Amino acid sequence: MSAAIQDSKGMEYLDSRLRRWVTVYIPVLCFLFVLLFPFYWMIMTSFKPDEELVSKAANPFWIVRPTLAHFEKLLFHTEYPEWMWNTILVSTVATFTSLAASVFAAYSIERLRYKGSKQVGLAIFLAYLVPPSILFIPLAAIVFQLGLFDTRWALILTYPTFLIPFCTWLLMGYFRTIPYELEECALIDGATRWQVLTKIILPLAVPGLISAGIFAFTVSWNEFIYALTFISSSEVKTVPVGVITELVEGDVYHWGSLMAGALLGSLPVAVLYSFFVEYYVSGMTGAVKE
């Protein structure tokens, strides 16, 4: 602790140790406790046998006899693995499609500067502000008309509506930081626009692409209202919708397997996030800062 205080810079040397504890460390610890407790609770519940779950005498914060029964039920007696596969498939395809479309869109708005590109840029930003909960009813009608109802295509085609505006907006900001001179040199040397894009801009924009990709992937993994509305058969459901609609049966809640399902469904995005924290944060804050 003393090392941390010695490290502190500026005016903070005036803070006494006690004061720093009261004004900084204790509030931070409270925040962490509240923010992390639901996850602790999720983990505890998913390894707890049923009789401990419903016992009021036992200490609920600990497990006496941990069990894998809930996971076993989830993986072998429900369609959970299929929901997982659907979520992976839909999120991956939607992310890559959106990323590809966004690269072209962002490059043309930011660098080709065709007639009307400014207005298109603004329209993209406004599209980002359209929330899915005002679109799902007409989209359901369209999905139905196109014969895509209850298929993975319904999700793969509709997820880009919130992914493309975000990715394009983020990549526009990223392309702006790449010096124009690099591109000019290549053009003077006789490169085509396509070569400029693939050989100069894209390699330089890799961090931006990763940011946009990670963010898009987690957002489509978490999507709920479209997946709930456009899908009715269990075998094409995604994890969030499957857990909510299929695992909750009647009045008896199987809390153990519900929590196990929530835990397993959160794990992939949490792991992915932990590897790319910096990219994720820069994507999230970058989109807000512009």
Next chain:
Amino acid sequence: MNRWLENRNVLGPLFMLPAGVLLLVFLTYPLGLGTWLGFTDAKIGRPGEWIGAENFTFLFGDSVARLSLFNTFFYTIVASVLKFALGLWLALLLNKNLPFKAFLRAIVLLPFIVPTALSAIAFWWMYDSQFSVISWTLSKLGFIHSYIDFLGEPWLARLSTIAANVWRGVPFVAITLLAGLQTVSPSLYEAASLDGATDWQKFWYVTLPMLTPIIAVVMTFSVLFTFTDFQLIYVLTRGGPLNATHLMATLSFQRAIPGGALGEGAALATAMVPFLLAAILFSYFGLQRRAWQQGGTDK
């Protein structure tokens, strides 16, 4: 030169094509279709006929719809104020040279990363009327004698859902504001200290004005997504008890999809648009004023 100009006006729209087509077909068109559906009596499996503003007058007379409007405002205002206050506080705390800074920041964002529907189940279980861990702790500590029915009483249910929404939203506000705080130049604080400013004055006269533009954007996003929230309510209460937690989005889902009244649901969804526009315009003009005040030198 001429050739290039022509080239860019051909190539530009060509590059826009994939994104443009997807957005036009699945975003612009549904936006218009949704508004149109709001003026029809469409049901699932039956195309509607134009009935003018009948849906809107019906909804205006419908006590559940009016309640959902009230709930939406209550939910949005309370949750946004709490998210802003707690988020700003957390951002200021995280900006104070803590040990394990990067790790802390990564951990703090977790509630925002995991699927809301899934973390909402954890809250559902924590709010359970018989086995709630919160009730267990409070009763062991002697604060309460009977278990709290978090989602069973109208006002308690409203506050419980708001708590879950705040839990999820605070990390987003905190981390984006933290990014804003880190761009404030330390020399401003030095100058303020030399002038004898107190900590509070530094916060009020330096931090807050420098942060205003980013606060405006972050809070617009936060308000927009809280106002149109769906999944948290759907998982926790489905609008109950006695429609006390129905938001406009959840009510519009209930009327349109299980209820089959597409027109009515679409009208409810359309009714949200003016409020959203007002929020966007409010922050847009807020931002403009700020840039002008700072002489456009805030970067």
